[in-house]
Amino acid sequence: MSILSLQHVNKKYSQAKDFAINDVSFEVKEGEILALVGESGSGKTTLLRLIAGLEHPDSGKISLSGQIIVEGKKSVPAHQRQVGMVFQDYALFPHLTILENVKFGLTKGNTDQIALDTLKLVGLTEDFSKYPHQLSGGQQQRVALARAIAPNPKILLMDEPFSNLDAMLKDQVREEIRQIIKKTGITAIFVTHDTKDALSTADRIAILHKGYLQQIDTPKVLYETPVNPYVANFFGKRNEIIAIPSEDGFYTSFGFITDPEAKKYSGKVKLLFRPEHGEVVQRDGQQLVGKIVKISYFGSHQVVKLADEEGKRVTIRTNPGRSFEGMDEACFYLWKYDIEEAF
Numbered sequence: 006m007s008i009l010s011l012q013h014v015n016k017k018y019s020q021a022k023d024f025a026i027n028d029v030s031f032e033v034k035e036g037e038i039l040a041l042v043g044e045s046g047s048g049k050t051t052l053l054r055l056i057a058g059l060e061h062p063d064s065g066k067i068s069l070s071g072q073i074i075v076e077g078k079k080s081v082p083a084h085q086r087q088v089g090m091v092f093q094d095y096a097l098f099p100h101l102t103i104l105e106n107v108k109f110g111l112t113k114g115n116t117d118q119i120a121l122d123t124l125k126l127v128g129l130t131e132d133f134s135k136y137p138h139q140l141s142g143g144q145q146q147r148v149a150l151a152r153a154i155a156p157n158p159k160i161l162l163m164d165e166p167f168s169n170l171d172a173m174l175k176d177q178v179r180e181e182i183r184q185i186i187k188k189t190g191i192t193a194i195f196v197t198h199d200t201k202d203a204l205s206t207a208d209r210i211a212i213l214h215k216g217y218l219q220q221i222d223t224p225k226v227l228y229e230t231p232v233n234p235y236v237a238n239f240f241g242k243r244n245e246i247i248a249i250p251s252e253d254g255f256y257t258s259f260g261f262i263t264d265p266e267a268k269k270y271s272g273k274v275k276l277l278f279r280p281e282h283g284e285v286v287q288r289d290g291q292q293l294v295g296k297i298v299k300i301s302y303f304g305s306h307q308v309v310k311l312a313d314e315e316g317k318r319v320t321i322r323t324n325p326g327r328s329f330e331g332m333d334e335a336c337f338y339l340w341k342y343d344i345e346e347a348f
């Protein structure tokens with residue numbers, strides 16, 4: 006069941022030339038974690054602020070939990086929307102203790118007990134009489150999360166929740182935050198510019214470009230079946246090989262690829278593939294071949310750059326155990342690629 010629905014939402018800031026959000030419509034299902042991604046200025050934060058009630062759209066409709074919160078001039082004020090918000094810098098009150106910070110937005114019931122239960126839920130084991138400056142970044146984030154979820158909001162909104170954490174901590178915190186959100190069953194939307202955050206943490210990802218929603222789907226579908234080149238390239242550069250189709254395959258500058266699909270094309274095409282959609286193999290005459298330009302070792306995998314006779318390069322990801330000692334050339338094959346007409 007959908008808990009949040011946006012219909013044809015548009016937003017233009019008063020001094021701006023272009024719309025920050027252009028005709029955006031989507032739904033979020035109950036209990037789902039949605040990531041909003043896009044390059045800087047694509048409208049991610051604006052969209053989050055429109056849902057929170059911190060900005061008002063020029064047109065469109067937003068419903069939360071079956072209630073219309075925005076339509077035309079009508080708007081439910083931010084404090085009445087029952088939306089929990091975690092800001093990028095956590096925005097904790099420096100003069101309040103951990104417990105007081107979490108109790109801040111609570112008005113009903115035994116507020117001490119609710120705050121303590123929520124702190125337990127987010128796994129914070131510190132002395133709750135400490136102040137925010139006495140905590141690490143990861144701990145401050147848990148306090149901010151506890152403060153946002155303690156009042157039992159209908160939806161949790163997080164702006165760049167992982168951007169202040171160092172790389173070592175990030176992987177761990179991402180997983181922990183995901184588990185906490187899933188345990189509470191709360192619906193969550195987070196903004197990030199980091200594709201790794203989105204792919205590893207979200208159930209679905211919405212990708213924005215210049216305020217337009219490009220695609221919204223699961224990480225797997227977005228990565229493997231992007232609807233346009235912008236979405237495809239957003240999740241990492243793809244290799245591009247120019248190919249000439251024939252009855253039974255494609256002629257390329259790296260060799261021939263047998264593919265019955267080729268006969269459907271008449272002119273030149275582009276074969277597009279990600280580094281992990283190729284594999285370096287032993288030579289047996291059937292594969293593509295390239296001159297080894299560079300090998301980079303990453304522990305979990307190696308990245309090999311191969312060039313054709315004119316120096317055009319492709320990048321292939323391969324297993325870390327493969328040895329290239331004494332080799333000038335390497336053979337490879339592609340197990341997955343997209344075919345696009347080349348003009």
Ligand SMILES: Nc1ncnc2c1ncn2[C@@H]1O[C@H](COP(=O)(O)OP(=O)(O)OP(=O)(O)O)[C@@H](O)[C@H]1O
Binds near residue numbers: 020044
């Ligand atoms: N208060 C404002 N007044 C005028 N223009 C604004 C305002 N806030 C944002 N914008 C513009 O709206 C567009 C979308 O901005 P927004 O901050 O939503 O993008 P974003 O994707 O969150 O970017 P970033 O990743 O850099 O935070 C940008 O062109 C930005 O310059």
